[in-house]
Amino acid sequence: MLAGFVGVASGNIILDGEDIQHLPPYRREMGLVFQSYALFPHMTVAENIAFGLQMRRQPREAIASRVAELLDLVKLTGYEARLPRQLSGGQQQRVALARAIAIDPKVLLLDEPLSNLDASLRQQVAHEIRLLQKARGLTTIMVTHDQLEAMSMADRLVVMRNGRIEQAGTQRDLYERPASSFVASFIGGSNIVEGDLDGAMFRAVEAEPVRLASTYAPQPACRLALRPERIVMAPSAGHAGGPGVTGTIELATYLGATSEYLVRIGPDRRLVVRSSVGADHRAGERVFLRWSAQDERVFDSQDRVVAPAVKAASAQLAVSTGRS
Amino acid sequence: MAEISDRVRRQPDSVPVGLATLLLGPATAVVAMAMVIPLIAFARYGFNSYDRIELMKQAWDIGNYVRFFSDPFFLGVLLRTIGMAFLATVLCLAIGFPIAFQLVRTQSRFKSIAVFLIVLPLFISGTIRCVGWMIVLARGSLLDTVIVTVSGARIDLMHTTLAVLFGIASFNLPYLILTLQSAIEGVDMELQQAAEGLGATPQRAFWRVIWPLAFPGVVVAAILSFVLAMNAYAAPVLLGGPRFQMMAPLLYWEFGTQNNWPMASVVAFVIMGTTLLLVGIASALLLRRR
Numbered sequence: 001m002l003a004g005f006v007g008v009a010s011g012n013i014i015l016d017g018e019d020i021q022h023l024p025p026y027r028r029e030m031g032l033v034f035q036s037y038a039l040f041p042h043m044t045v046a047e048n049i050a051f052g053l054q055m056r057r058q059p060r061e062a063i064a065s066r067v068a069e070l071l072d073l074v075k076l077t078g079y080e081a082r083l084p085r086q087l088s089g090g091q092q093q094r095v096a097l098a099r100a101i102a103i104d105p106k107v108l109l110l111d112e113p114l115s116n117l118d119a120s121l122r123q124q125v126a127h128e129i130r131l132l133q134k135a136r137g138l139t140t141i142m143v144t145h146d147q148l149e150a151m152s153m154a155d156r157l158v159v160m161r162n163g164r165i166e167q168a169g170t171q172r173d174l175y176e177r178p179a180s181s182f183v184a185s186f187i188g189g190s191n192i193v194e195g196d197l198d199g200a201m202f203r204a205v206e207a208e209p210v211r212l213a214s215t216y217a218p219q220p221a222c223r224l225a226l227r228p229e230r231i232v233m234a235p236s237a238g239h240a241g242g243p244g245v246t247g248t249i250e251l252a253t254y255l256g257a258t259s260e261y262l263v264r265i266g267p268d269r270r271l272v273v274r275s276s277v278g279a280d281h282r283a284g285e286r287v288f289l290r291w292s293a294q295d296e297r298v299f300d301s302q303d304r305v306v307a308p309a310v311k312a313a314s315a316q317l318a319v320s321t322g323r324s
Numbered sequence: 325m326a327e328i329s330d331r332v333r334r335q336p337d338s339v340p341v342g343l344a345t346l347l348l349g350p351a352t353a354v355v356a357m358a359m360v361i362p363l364i365a366f367a368r369y370g371f372n373s374y375d376r377i378e379l380m381k382q383a384w385d386i387g388n389y390v391r392f393f394s395d396p397f398f399l400g401v402l403l404r405t406i407g408m409a410f411l412a413t414v415l416c417l418a419i420g421f422p423i424a425f426q427l428v429r430t431q432s433r434f435k436s437i438a439v440f441l442i443v444l445p446l447f448i449s450g451t452i453r454c455v456g457w458m459i460v461l462a463r464g465s466l467l468d469t470v471i472v473t474v475s476g477a478r479i480d481l482m483h484t485t486l487a488v489l490f491g492i493a494s495f496n497l498p499y500l501i502l503t504l505q506s507a508i509e510g511v512d513m514e515l516q517q518a519a520e521g522l523g524a525t526p527q528r529a530f531w532r533v534i535w536p537l538a539f540p541g542v543v544v545a546a547i548l549s550f551v552l553a554m555n556a557y558a559a560p561v562l563l564g565g566p567r568f569q570m571m572a573p574l575l576y577w578e579f580g581t582q583n584n585w586p587m588a589s590v591v592a593f594v595i596m597g598t599t600l601l602l603v604g605i606a607s608a609l610l611l612r613r614r
Contacts, residue, residue, distance in 0.1 A: 003517070003521055005517055005520075024520075024525075025517070025520040025521055026520045026521075026522075026523050026524055026525050026526075026529075027523075028521075029523075030521060031521075032517075032518065032521035032522075034514055034517075034518060036512070036514060038512065038514045038515050038517070038518035039518075040515060040518070040519070040533055041537065042533075042536050042537055051519065051522050051524075051532075052522035052523050055519075055522055055523035055524045055528065056523055099522065100521075100522075103522060103523060
């Protein structure tokens with residue numbers, strides 16, 4: 001749509017205050033990097049990079065010097081006479097990038113640029129793209145399914161679902177204040193528990209009742225989102241009445257910097273807990289899970305945020321009759 | 325030791341030489357008996373001499389070849405055949421390429437029906453299709469009546485070069501379209517978008533990117549069409565009439581009607597040699613790896 005290959009059903013695309021919707025792709029001045037790179041296989045690296053400049057009928061010497069400059073930028077000097085198939089994936093990716101930047105695009109569009117690279121190369125190319133983009137001050141729109149990639153490369157994130165914007169903002173906004181359970185689980189990952197909300201009591205479907213840190217207006221069919229790394233785990237004894245939930249550790253995985261636990265709070269309901277503290281818990285252990293008020297997010301049946309009604313301090317009083 | 329272990333390691337996935345010979349044998353024998361040996365024998369006939377009463381006489385003589393290449397009639401037939409094959413191929417490409425290209429790009433659910441319609445003529449014998457053309461082009465046909473009514477003048481369509489050309493082209497078209505289709509399918513259409521994104525108009529994107537990539541496939545399809553046309557028989561006989569001579573009917577005439585097997589052999593090997601030569605030149609010039 002942005003590049004002009006697909007028509008727009010409704011709305012406008014405005015670039016620099018100008019509606020570009022009616023412009024054909026070849027007039028939009030957008031630098032495109034395709035998921036498959038789409039390098040021209042019958043042209044050399046230099047010819048690929050020069051293509052956009054030739055289409056603009058620039059003088060030969062200008063093209064030659066621009067190509068040399070770009071090859072230097074993507075660190076491929078010496079490769080100009082190679083064909084794309086003689087390059088590695090990462091090198092092809094850099095040619096695609098150089099080709100897109102060559103035309104001095106108004107916007108750089110990256111369509112899952114890293115998805116065809118292996119893990120080690122991915123990070124390296126990601127950093128290169130980021131540095132390049134910073135150095136040139138180039139507005140860049142990058143599409144990705146990988147939230148880590150999005151987190152690491154963007155200034156501003158837009159989470160989309162079925163073609164609609166779920167939430168837009170900085171990484172911090174999306175992580176700390178997700179606007180929907182979809183965003184909460186997509187960005188950073190969250191435990192999502194479904195159940196009914198009644199004050200500070202969250203009755204999860206087929207699970208232990210969860211005592212929330214804040215109190216909310218009663219709501220049926222809600223979702224509770226908790227980040228694995230924000231849950232604190234303690235031995236189960238001595239916590240009765242406090243906010244949290246009891247459960248049994250089913251799996252304990254040591255991951256070096258962190259440990260990950262799968263805690264069962266119902267017959268078919270588990271929470272992932274990630275802790276960076278070295279304290280070992282073993283599988284089979286009864287534990288109590290807690291979290292602070294700012295780390296719990298409740299979403300209603302329309303997946304909108306439910307704000308706490310009363311502050312956390314009074315929560316315990318409100319649920320004295322809670323247990324069912 | 326190393327040798328032994330090597331052999332042990334290789335054994336499971338390699339077929340013993342004896343068995344390989346045994347398996348390839350029958351196919352090789354059939355090809356040799358049905359194709360290579362008759363071809364060699366027939367080539368030999370070309371150097372025999374011909375007598376009206378005794379027919380073929382043993383000889384070692386290049387007189388038949390000399391006669392072919394010095395007789396304006398034979399040379400005329402050869403040149404006409406090459407010309408017709410060339411024109412038919414150009415016509416086929418002009419009609420077939422847009423169809424094949426559209427066939428590749430279309431997302432339509434009628435695509436398979438379109439492919440079926442293209443293949444459909446192949447279900448009917450080429451001779452019968454030529455008879456169909458005769459019915460269309462003959463004097464008193466619907467087309468003829470329309471032309472006479474509209475223009476007032478009668479244009480004879482039967483027994484013309486044009487009729488033969490259409491006959492051959494219509495015969496070759498399905499093969500050509502299918503070959504082109506698979507060639508074009510090998511070209512990533514995202515490249516068109518990439519080129520347009522870089523500022524190329526759709527036309528320039530096509531000529532700079534899609535066409536060069538599809539070109540080798542186009543050459544292969546053209547060669548196929550050319551070879552088929554060089555050997556066309558039904559179209560020149562049925563649509564060209566008795567005075568329109570091309571190589572394949574000439575071969576039949578020398579062999580079947582004249583009983584001049586030596587000359588038939590010469591005609592056959594001239595078709596084969598010319599076709600191979602032209603195809604070789606075309607491939608060398610057009611399919612050179614850059």
